[in-house]
Amino acid sequence: MMRLLSLVLLLFATSGIAQARLTIEITGGVEGAQPIAVVPFGRLDGAQPGADLASIIAADLARTGRFKPMPPRDMLMTPHRAEEIDFREWELLATNNLVIGEIRPAASGGYRIDYSLFDVFGGKQLLSSSLQSNEQSLRLSAHRMADAIYEKLTGDPGVFSTRIAYVTSVGRGTPNERVTLRVADADGFNPQTIVDSPDPIMSPAWSPDGRKLAYVSFEHRQSAIYIQELATGRRTKIASYPGINGSPAFSPDGARLAMTLSKDGNAEIYVMDLGSRQLTRLTDHYAIDTEPAWSPDGGTLYFTSDRGGHPQIYRIPANGGAAERVSFEGDYNAAAEVAPNSRALVLVTRTAGRFHIALDQLGSTTRRLLSPGPLDESPSFAPNGSMVIYASQNNGRGVLAVTPIAGGSGQRLTQDVGEVREPAWSPFLR
Amino acid sequence: MKKPLFILLASLILTPLLSGCPTTPTQSDTGLTGEELDAMGGGYDSATTAGVDAYSRSPLEDPSSPLYQRVIYFGYDTSAIDPKYANLLRAHADYLARTADASVVLEGHTDERGTREYNLALGDRRADAVRQFLVTEGVPAQKIRTLSYGEERPAEVGHSERAYSLSRRVELVY
Numbered sequence: 056m057m058r059l060l061s062l063v064l065l066l067f068a069t070s071g072i073a074q075a076r077l078t079i080e081i082t083g084g085v086e087g088a089q090p091i092a093v094v095p096f097g098r099l100d101g102a103q104p105g106a107d108l109a110s111i112i113a114a115d116l117a118r119t120g121r122f123k124p125m126p127p128r129d130m131l132m133t134p135h136r137a138e139e140i141d142f143r144e145w146e147l148l149a150t151n152n153l154v155i156g157e158i159r160p161a162a163s164g165g166y167r168i169d170y171s172l173f174d175v176f177g178g179k180q181l182l183s184s185s186l187q188s189n190e191q192s193l194r195l196s197a198h199r200m201a202d203a204i205y206e207k208l209t210g211d212p213g214v215f216s217t218r219i220a221y222v223t224s225v226g227r228g229t230p231n232e233r234v235t236l237r238v239a240d241a242d243g244f245n246p247q248t249i250v251d252s253p254d255p256i257m258s259p260a261w262s263p264d265g266r267k268l269a270y271v272s273f274e275h276r277q278s279a280i281y282i283q284e285l286a287t288g289r290r291t292k293i294a295s296y297p298g299i300n301g302s303p304a305f306s307p308d309g310a311r312l313a314m315t316l317s318k319d320g321n322a323e324i325y326v327m328d329l330g331s332r333q334l335t336r337l338t339d340h341y342a343i344d345t346e347p348a349w350s351p352d353g354g355t356l357y358f359t360s361d362r363g364g365h366p367q368i369y370r371i372p373a374n375g376g377a378a379e380r381v382s383f384e385g386d387y388n389a390a391a392e393v394a395p396n397s398r399a400l401v402l403v404t405r406t407a408g409r410f411h412i413a414l415d416q417l418g419s420t421t422r423r424l425l426s427p428g429p430l431d432e433s434p435s436f437a438p439n440g441s442m443v444i445y446a447s448q449n450n451g452r453g454v455l456a457v458t459p460i461a462g463g464s465g466q467r468l469t470q471d472v473g474e475v476r477e478p479a480w481s482p483f484l485r
Numbered sequence: 486m487k488k489p490l491f492i493l494l495a496s497l498i499l500t501p502l503l504s505g506c507p508t509t510p511t512q513s514d515t516g517l518t519g520e521e522l523d524a525m526g527g528g529y530d531s532a533t534t535a536g537v538d539a540y541s542r543s544p545l546e547d548p549s550s551p552l553y554q555r556v557i558y559f560g561y562d563t564s565a566i567d568p569k570y571a572n573l574l575r576a577h578a579d580y581l582a583r584t585a586d587a588s589v590v591l592e593g594h595t596d597e598r599g600t601r602e603y604n605l606a607l608g609d610r611r612a613d614a615v616r617q618f619l620v621t622e623g624v625p626a627q628k629i630r631t632l633s634y635g636e637e638r639p640a641e642v643g644h645s646e647r648a649y650s651l652s653r654r655v656e657l658v659y
Contacts, residue, residue: 302605
């Protein structure tokens with residue numbers, strides 16, 4: 056059943072700019088979600104943190120659709136330390152797991168946070184840890200705790216402390232259109248403007264260290280690829296050749312940038328060594344070759360080509376060689392990205408005139424549609440490979456959607472004004 | 486971009502005076518040779534005094550001139566130029582070839598269906614098809630720049646066939 060849970064969230068940009076607000080809804084059923092209780096953290100020695108750590112952790116876990124946190128008002132007790140827990144109480148409330156914690160001022164300034172995770176029915180501690188934080192990084196600290204809890208309970212690393220880059224457009228189709236490249240936390244909080252322009256911005260791509268974004272901008276009626284440092288805003292123009300400057304993709308080691316250029320006649324794949332700025336041309340075909348995507352080992356580039364008459368996915372050795380077709384089902388397959396475990400591709404496919412996100416197992420003909428269409432595009436894997444974020448349409452408006460690879464409930468991210476598109480999920484940020 | 490207009494205006498106004506030949510404003514610019522246009526360059530300053538009326542006689546601004554139409558449209562997922570645009574493009578080629586300082590940016594566009602970067606390449610291919618047509622018709626390649634916007638700048642926002650067919654286009658921007 057596809058019940059729409061308008062669970063969670065809120066959230067206002069720190070800047071207070073109305074158009075910077077993102078809202079996340081959980082879509083789909085939550086049957087089979089594991090009950091868990093995240094008890095409001097104890098505040099010691101006059102600590103007055105500006106964020107409710109337990110509610111942030113609970114919201115993170117709820118958004119995955121795999122957990123159903125207990126509302127604090129249903130909790131009969133609020134333990135903060137292991138010795139205060141009465142497991143029988145929590146068994147009666149039928150909660151599988153329990154998270155407790157405390158926050159106190161640290162001697163060195165900021166806060167010290169201690170937290171623990173328990174298996175209620177086994178009566179045992181699964182995780183106990185502590186971390187340093189400060190007023191500005193309380194949300195990040197909560198996301199890191201949620202990451203650790205999620206990993207302990209599912210075996211997969213959590214991605215709550217990662218970020219998402221996306222492009223927004225306000226006033227599309229009017230002379231006053233503003234296009235903005237933003238980065239926000241994975242829960243939509245803390246949106247940060249990277250670049251704002253009256254001209255189109257496209258194809259944001261993360262550096263593997265999560266500190267830079269490459270993107271395509273059309274400032275001054277020229278297309279160009281830029282690389283911009285997020286912390287400083289400093290940016291470098293990487294490519295501004297005649298014709299297309301598009302599809303930037305960092306190699307997994309961060310030393311090279313794959314891109315599409317048409318300076319030599321038509322759209323071809325090139326790889327630039329970012330140290331020397333030297334370009335190597337990888338494809339040479341009168342057809343369109345574009346949308347390069349690296350394999351996680353950096354040895355192969357997957358790309359879109361219509362050399363067979365329709366767009367299909369091909370691959371080519373990253374150091375050059377012969378191209379080999381890898382997608383065969385349907386007559387429109389494009390914009391592939393390789394799963395972090397290298398076993399699958401996520402891509403855009405057209406079926407009966409509708410564009411869906413699909414998951415193709417590499418080395419087999421197994422395909423699964425991950426999205427309903429009709430205009431879904433720009434898929435990007437979460438760094439743990441458990442979810443895909445993509446651009447979609449809702450009531451004719453551009454929105455983002457997140458779907459778990461394993462199935463189950465998804466998320467929809469909307470901006471209160473204008474459109475959101477071209478999501479790119481960051482790598483793990485350490 | 487203003488200068489070629491003024492030169493052309495200067496040509497239209499001054500040619501009858503200088504050469505005595507019976508060129509009238511209703512004739513298209515094809516009534517002038519490239520040499521005549523070049524020769525008119527010296528009349529640039531006097532043309533500026535010709536005023537707004539003369540300005541409106543630029544064929545680019547004249548609704549009855551084929552040069553007034555500066556958008557051509559394409560079928561779905563194709564960069565083939567519809568033969569019905571051949572005369573229109575020849576008129577532009579003629580103008581570009583004969584007008585010393587004229588240059589054009591060919592902006593390629595697509596509808597929203599399909600991936601953004603593939604559409605960027607498709608828009609590039611459309612602009613390049615028009616570029617090749619103009620070059621074949623005698624326009625020096627250095628007078629032409631192509632710029633694909635892919636699906637980023639739709640002519641009409643929406644998900645209708647009408648919006649799609651209006652958006653699949655190349656615009657000739659002088």
